[in-house]
Amino acid sequence: MTARPAHNADRRSDVFALRTRVEISDTDLGGVVYYGRYSHMLDRAVIAYRRHIGIAPLGPEGHLFVVRRVEMDYLISARFEDELDIAVWIPRIGRSSHTVACEITHVVTGGVLLRAEYTIVGVSGYDGGRPTRVPHQMTDAIVAHEGDSVQRR
Secondary structure (H helix, E strand, O other), X not given: OEEEEOOOOOOOOOOEEEEXXXXXXXXXXXXXXXXXXXXXXXXXXXXXXXXXXXXXXXOOOOXXXXXXXXXXXXXXXXXXXXXXXXXXXXXXXXXXXXXXXXXXXXXXXXXXXXXXXXXXXXXXXXXXXXXXXXXHHHHHHHHHHHHHHOEEO
């Protein structure tokens, strides 16, 4: 897997993307990606995005990440050995949360296979933690990477 800018007419040209290949463990007996495996692929890409912009993979101390909401649109099935780009960007930052958008495209055809959006909330700890404000350093890192496209709530 390699990180590189993604290219798609619907997005900025500098969106972060992780290139990966469909492994046999991602597929059913027919070599088609099982729908539940897409979330694993997206998780790998989101973690790589965080590392790329200097955010701790599980969240900054005192603002640990938990998933509040996930929405996925499955458009086209991927198959064993397909090479994929998984684009990740952050369109919105709120007081205690941020939204992560993802899109999986087929490298050869350029077809969009999946679109997803996650709402991630920061909490003070994983054992009954309460929501915490998005740290300024995290907001600064996201805005430095995403530019003016980030909506702030």
